Structures are given as structure tokens and as C-alpha cells.
Amino acid sequence: MSELVLETEKLDKVYKLGGRQVRALSDVNLQVKKGEFISIMGPSGCGKTTLLNMLGCLDKPTYGKVVLDGVNITKVPEKGLFKIRKYKVGFVFQTFNLMPYLNAIENVELPMEGTKKSGDEKRKKARELLKMVGLSEREEHRPHRLSAGEQQRVAIARALANNPTIVLADEPTGNLDSKTGYEIIKLLGKLNIEQGTTIVMVTHDSHKAAHAGRMLFLSDGRLLAKEKQGTHLLKKELICPYCGREIQPDDTFCPRCGKKL
Amino acid sequence: MYARVNHLGALTRAVRNVSRRKIRALLIIIALGFSMAIMISIPAGIVANQKATQDLTENLSNTISAMEEQINTTKTLIECSAASTQFNRTDNFPGFPPGSAPPFTFERQEVYINETIGDEIATIDGVKEVVPFIEVSSEETTSETMNSPRGSFKITRPLYTITGVCLNSTFIDDYSILPTNITGEPLREGDSGVILMSLNLSEYYGVGVGDKLEICGESFTVVGIYNSTVQGSTGARTVYMNIIDAQTVTDNIGNVSRFDVYAENATCVNDIATVIEAAYSELSVTTYEDRLATLENVQEGYQNTLENAESTLSQTQAVATQEILIAVAATSLIIFFVMLYTVRERTKEIGVLKAIGFSNWNVMSQFMLEGTLISLMAGVVGIVIGSIGAPILSSYLLPHISLFGGSQGRFQSDFGSVNPGIASAAVATNVLDPQIILLAFGVAVLLGALGSLYPAWRAARTSPMEALRYE
Numbered sequence: 050m051s052e053l054v055l056e057t058e059k060l061d062k063v064y065k066l067g068g069r070q071v072r073a074l075s076d077v078n079l080q081v082k083k084g085e086f087i088s089i090m091g092p093s094g095c096g097k098t099t100l101l102n103m104l105g106c107l108d109k110p111t112y113g114k115v116v117l118d119g120v121n122i123t124k125v126p127e128k129g130l131f132k133i134r135k136y137k138v139g140f141v142f143q144t145f146n147l148m149p150y151l152n153a154i155e156n157v158e159l160p161m162e163g164t165k166k167s168g169d170e171k172r173k174k175a176r177e178l179l180k181m182v183g184l185s186e187r188e189e190h191r192p193h194r195l196s197a198g199e200q201q202r203v204a205i206a207r208a209l210a211n212n213p214t215i216v217l218a219d220e221p222t223g224n225l226d227s228k229t230g231y232e233i234i235k236l237l238g239k240l241n242i243e244q245g246t247t248i249v250m251v252t253h254d255s256h257k258a259a260h261a262g263r264m265l266f267l268s269d270g271r272l273l274a275k276e277k278q279g280t281h282l283l284k285k286e287l288i289c290p291y292c293g294r295e296i297q298p299d300d301t302f303c304p305r306c307g308k309k310l
Numbered sequence: 311m312y313a314r315v316n317h318l319g320a321l322t323r324a325v326r327n328v329s330r331r332k333i334r335a336l337l338i339i340i341a342l343g344f345s346m347a348i349m350i351s352i353p354a355g356i357v358a359n360q361k362a363t364q365d366l367t368e369n370l371s372n373t374i375s376a377m378e379e380q381i382n383t384t385k386t387l388i389e390c391s392a393a394s395t396q397f398n399r400t401d402n403f404p405g406f407p408p409g410s411a412p413p414f415t416f417e418r419q420e421v422y423i424n425e426t427i428g429d430e431i432a433t434i435d436g437v438k439e440v441v442p443f444i445e446v447s448s449e450e451t452t453s454e455t456m457n458s459p460r461g462s463f464k465i466t467r468p469l470y471t472i473t474g475v476c477l478n479s480t481f482i483d484d485y486s487i488l489p490t491n492i493t494g495e496p497l498r499e500g501d502s503g504v505i506l507m508s509l510n511l512s513e514y515y516g517v518g519v520g521d522k523l524e525i526c527g528e529s530f531t532v533v534g535i536y537n538s539t540v541q542g543s544t545g546a547r548t549v550y551m552n553i554i555d556a557q558t559v560t561d562n563i564g565n566v567s568r569f570d571v572y573a574e575n576a577t578c579v580n581d582i583a584t585v586i587e588a589a590y591s592e593l594s595v596t597t598y599e600d601r602l603a604t605l606e607n608v609q610e611g612y613q614n615t616l617e618n619a620e621s622t623l624s625q626t627q628a629v630a631t632q633e634i635l636i637a638v639a640a641t642s643l644i645i646f647f648v649m650l651y652t653v654r655e656r657t658k659e660i661g662v663l664k665a666i667g668f669s670n671w672n673v674m675s676q677f678m679l680e681g682t683l684i685s686l687m688a689g690v691v692g693i694v695i696g697s698i699g700a701p702i703l704s705s706y707l708l709p710h711i712s713l714f715g716g717s718q719g720r721f722q723s724d725f726g727s728v729n730p731g732i733a734s735a736a737v738a739t740n741v742l743d744p745q746i747i748l749l750a751f752g753v754a755v756l757l758g759a760l761g762s763l764y765p766a767w768r769a770a771r772t773s774p775m776e777a778l779r780y781e
Contacts, residue, residue: 107665107775128670134774135667142778146662150326160666162320207666 054214054247055081060113062099073099074270086241086281088261089251096270097251105138105217106130118214139208143220145200147192153203154188160210178206198229218250222257234260238281324679338648339688346692348637350750351703352630363619370612381601385576388583389596391568392421422565434585436578441481441570444474446560470511470547474556477501494519494534502552505530508538511547526559633707645761649681653769660769661777670770677769681762689754
């Protein structure tokens with residue numbers, strides 16, 4: 050059995066809004082194994098981002114615990130959380146959130162600031178990551194000179210800068226057109242297959258969610274018991290999820306049934 | 311403007327952030343620069359004023375010593391001059407309202423006496439020698455701008471004085487009728503058509519030894535130049551020539567301005583003076599005792615001047631301290647609000663930085679560095695503005711130091727040559743001291759760091775989740 054990298058236990062989050070209590074998450078129990086690509090699906094306001102914030106140490110639960118890579122992060126004092134965010138978590142945001150005053154490679158280098166890596170090592174690592182996301186030619190470009198898809202690729206490269214235990218992607222295709230969105234999902238899938246990166250993606254788009262290995266459903270702050278298998282696992286096995294025939298890693302369409310992979 | 315560096319660092323990010331909004335950064339830096347310029351200019355003004363006061367003290371002390379020395383070595387001298395030879399001022403100096411000093415003019419009312427009187431005086435018992443002089447102001451005038459911390463004002467006076475001396479070898483050798491410290495040749499017995507002139511006047515006309523100079527329409531050869539400058543003074547501009555030449559060119563044949571009458575010994579000075587006063591009412595007679603009394607008056611006047619200057623200086627320092635404190639507060643507040651606004655504006659960015667693993671300290675130092683960078687740039691702008699505008703700024707910001715107050719009589723003294731020295735001591739030249747520049751940089755760094763401390767701390771304390779939600 051694969052090792053668990055992320056586990057939540059009876060996770061509750063209650064917000065106080067104008068004197069009344071709003072329960073954003075309720076009794077969420079989630080397990081993520083190393084190398085998994087999970088999508089958490091649900092409508093807007095169901096608590097997806099709240100859950101992701103708990104998993105990424107950006108927020109503390111009202112009750113319950115989050116264990117990331119064997120560390121109960123709910124017990125870690127505020128001052129120590131930045132290290133977990135730096136080394137164990139990689140964030141991918143819906144709005145990319147790149148620094149406009151830095152070029153692509155500098156944006157990727159940013160999380161490595163304050164690590165023990167030398168300047169040359171940081172640059173080398175950033176270059177490798179940009180190559181991995183297919184942006185070798187654009188490393189000197191500032192965000193405003195990159196397309197939305199390219200910006201999200203830079204953001205993904207940035208998330209991987211410190212080899213995190215897990216990548217948390219919050220609606221990574223939300224600001225992209227359908228075609229570019231699929232390319233980003235495919236890139237995440239590729240990273241999962243080739244690099245073994247553990248990915249938790251939240252989205253309200255069922256089509257995109259279906260490309261993950263495992264689909265979880267969140268409704269009104271509760272994680273539903275039903276789970277679905279996405280197409281990713283079969284693709285990982287180089288099997289077309291639609292016709293069951295063999296496919297190649299670089300195939301965009303199934304050579305047999307012609308469906309988009 | 312973007313720094314091109316291979317490796318990304320906090321400083322690079324700070325520079326890029328500051329230069330992101332160039333116009334805004336420029337306006338802030340200029341505003342802060344003015345504040346800094348005030349901080350720089352005021353100490354420069356104070357230092358200049360302190361130096362002016364110090365120079366004044368030294369100059370007055372030198373002048374008093376010179377007068378004392380002169381008086382003590384001439385105990386047998388009785389000065390007999392045409393009674394009304396004096397300066398008349400046409401101005402409201404020194405009590406002119408601050409900032410509205412009008413130009414004023416010195417006019418010498420020159421009255422002459424017949425030179426034959428000298429021969430008559432020589433016959434009085436106890437008189438050893440009678441040395442005649444003629445002193446005539448040039449028609450050409452000069453306007454001098456005098457700077458004071460409150461502003462500059464203009465003085466118009468004759469450009470130079472023609473002094474005609476009797477070129478007799480006894481007078482030259484025994485009675486010091488000519489200046490010393492000469493470049494070239496001194497005037498000698500029987501010389502005619504030649505002049506000995508003061509260095510400042512030769513510089514004014516651009517003539518040297520051997521050159522010709524036209525005086526009252528006549529051409530004279532410069533045989534010697536003497537250094538008239540004493541410390542802190544421009545000295546008197548004077549041309550010495552044969553008394554006959556002077557009388558001729560100034561159309562004063564047979565006239566003199568004064569006689570220096572030397573008694574055989576100090577005991578008969580008063581008797582001789584009494585006889586001269588009784589016989590020649592047109593002469594103003596001054597003896598050793600009179601000169602001592604004048605010296606006391608002058609000393610008293612100078613003392614008042616110094617006290618006045620010192621008192622104003624201390625007032626100036628008090629005002630300057632207040633103004634510097636206001637400038638410091640203004641600078642800190644500008645940085646504070648600018649950085650507070652910047653933090654608010656970049657809340658989302660702070661959220662992202664924290665989400666990707668920036669510690670509170672990383673975030674805080676980033677904003678403090680930016681604040682410090684802005685104030686450092688403002689420091690540079692301030693030094694530039696301060697270098698150009700320090701005299702103007704300090705003249706507007708600091709109270710006027712009246713170096714002349716309480717000593718009106720000084721200009722009427724017989725020791726006319728000391729006046730330009732006193733005037734020049736009041737010139738406050740506001741030159742920025744390297745120490746002040748260094749101090750300004752230090753203050754800039756400190757204020758930048760202090761002003762951005764709270765905003766940076768707020769940025770560091772921002773919850774990443776809330777910051778990410780901020781639009």
C-alpha cells in the first residue's frame with residue numbers, strides 16, 4: 050500500500066460572519082497517497098478553497114487535524130508554518146498570481162529565496178522546471194507578455210520549485226479557455242506520471258475533474274462518500290479510457306477510437 | 311531602470327517594485343527630497359552662520375589689536391584733518407525690516423584745507439614734523455552685494471581712494487606714510503607719474519607692475535602693488551601717488567585733506583593740540599587720548615555686534631531645531647503613509663508570497679527595504695536640491711542674523727579700512743559639508759526604516775488566506 054502523504058481527520062471549519070456562524074467544512078476525512086492525482090469537485094461555495102487552504106497551511110481548522118508528510122500541521126505554531134508552505138506544499142492559483150515585476154524564470158526562483166541553494170543552483174532548477182512545462186523559450190518574459198496558459202505553466206513550475214510533497218491546485222483552469230484548460234490538466238497529469246508529483250486539484254468543472262485519477266465530491270462542506278475513478282489512472286497505464294486500447298504517452302487523441310485523451 | 315542581475319535578491323525585488331510605478335515613485339521621491347533638502351540646508355546654514363560669527367569675532371579681535379598697536383606706536387601723533395571729512399549714509403540701515411533691505415550708498419563729503427597751514431603748524435613749539443596727505447574718493451563707484459542669512463543687499467561706495475603722499479625720504483623712512491608688503495617697487499622720493507596700488511584694486515582692473523592705469527584722465531605707471539587684505543577682509547582699495555600728482559589730477563592744487571603732526575615728545579602733545587584747535591577751527595584734531603577713547607567706543611560697538619550676533623545665532627539654532635524636527639516628522643509620515651498604502655495595494659501579493667513560503671521576516675524586510683530605498687533616493691534628491699538651494703532655503707527658513715545691530719557708529723569711525731572686513735565676515739556661504747551629507751544619508755536610511763516599520767509589520771502579520779482573497 051502506498052504511503053499516505055496527506056490525511057485529514059474530522060476537519061471542521063466554522064466562520065463567524067456578522068454574528069452568525071457559518072460552517073464551511075464539516076467532518077472532512079481525506080486521505081491522499083503519494084503520487085496520487087486527486088480532483089475535488091463541487092459547486093461554488095461548497096468549501097473547496099477552504100479545504101485547500103487547510104491542506105496548504107494557509108488557514109487553521111476549527112476542529113480536526115491535518116497530517117502532511119507525517120506532521121500534524123494543525124499543531125505547528127504560526128511562525129513555523131512558512132517552512133511547511135515553502136518545502137512541502139506547492140500552490141497553483143486560479144489567477145496565476147505571478148509577480149508582475151519579475152520575469153518567468155525569476156517567478157519560478159521566488160520560492161527558492163531563503164533556501165540553501167546558491168544563485169546558480171536556483172537558476173538551474175528554475176530553468177529545468179520551465180523546460181518541463183514547455184516554456185524554455187519564454188524564461189525572460191514578464192507575465193504581461195505571456196498568454197494565460199503560459200502564465201499558469203509558470204505558476205505550476207513555481208509550485209514545483211522546492212520539490213514539494215504535494216501540489217495544491219485551486220481551480221487551475223478557471224481563468225483559461227477550454228483548450229488551454231485541457232493543456233494545463235494534461236500538464237498536471239504528465240507531471241504526476243513522469244515526476245510522481247502528488248496533486249490535489251479542486252474544480253467545479255466535472256470534465257476537467259474527470260481527468261484526475263480519483264474524483265472526490267464536496268457538497269455543503271461535506272466530503273461525499275461516493276468516489277469516482279478518473280481517466281488519469283488508465284492513461285497512466287497507457288490505456289485509452291474510452292476504448293481500452295493501448296495508447297502512447299504523447300498521444301493527444303486515441304489512435305484507435307479518435308477520442309481526446 | 312530595471313536592475314538586470316543574474317540572481318534574484320530582496321534588493322532587486324525592492325528596486326523593481328519601486329520602479330514599477332515610476333511617476334508615483336518620482337513624485338514621492340521629489341516630495342521627500344524637499345523635506346530632506348530642508349534637513350540638509352538648515353544645518354548647512356547654521357554651520358555657515360557659526361562660521362560667519364566666528365570669522366567676525368576673529369576679525370574684530372584682529373582689528374582691535376591692529377588699532378591698539380597703531381595707537382600705541384603713535385603716541386606723539388596729532389591728526390589734523392578737514393573737519394567734515396566723513397561718510398554719510400543714505401539708507402535706513404541697520405534697522406531695515408527683515409527681507410526688505412534696500413540698497414544704500416556711502417558718500418564721502420570731502421572738504422580740503424590749504425596746505426600752507428602745514429607750514430604754519432610746523433612753527434609751533436614742540437612740533438617735530440608735519441606730514442601732509444590728500445585723500446580723494448574716486449568718481450567711479452562700486453556696488454557690492456553683501457549676503458546675510460536673511461538675504462543679500464547692496465552697498466554703493468567709491469571704488470577707491472586716491473591718497474597723495476609727500477614723497478620725502480624722511481617721511482617715507484621715519485613716518486610709515488606708505489604701506490609695506492609690496493610686490494614691485496615702493497614709491498621713492500621725487501617719483502612722479504607712478505602709483506602704488508592695493509592688490510584688490512589691481513585685481514579689479516587686471517593690471518600688474520609696469521602696466522599703465524588711467525586715473526582722473528591721466529595715465530600712471532604701476533610700480534608696486536601692496537597686499538591690503540587682512541584676514542576676513544577685502545581691505546581698502548587705495549592708490550598711492552605723489553601728493554603733487556594727486557592734487558593735480560583731482561584739481562586740488564594747494565589743498566590737502568589732513569596733516570599728521572608729530573610732536574617732539576608725548577608730553578607736549580596736548581599743548582600743541584590746544585594751539586592748533588584754537589588757531590584753526592576748520593581742523594579736527596585727534597590725539598593719542600582721543601584715539602584711545604575712540605578705540606574704547608569701537609570696542610564697545612564690536613562687543614554689541616558680537617553679542618547681537620551670538621544671541622541671534624542661538625535663536626536661529628532654536629528655530630532650526632524645530633524646523634529640522636518638523637522636516638523629520640514630515641519625512642517619516644510621508645514614508646509611513648506611502649508604505650501603508652503600498653502594503654494595502656499589494657495585499658494579494660503579500661498573500662502569494664506567504665503562500666509560497668515567505669516568512670513574516672522575509673515579507674517585513676521586503677517592505678522595509680523598499681521604504682529605505684525610497685528614502686535613500688530621496689536623500690540623493692535632497693542633497694542635489696540642498697546643494698543648489700541651501701542658501702535660499704536657509705535664508706527663508708532661518709531668522710536674520712544682524713551682525714551690524716547696535717554698532718551704528720562704527721561706520722563713522724576714522725578707521726574706515728576695517729569696515730569691509732567686518733562686512734565680509736557676515737557673508738554666510740552655505741557649502742554642504744561632506745559630514746552633513748553623510749549624516750543626511752544616515753537620517754534617510756533611519757527614517758526610511760522607521761517610517762516603513764509599522765506598514766511592513768502589518769504586511770508581515772497579514773493572514774495569507776485573507777490576503778489572497780483581497781481584490
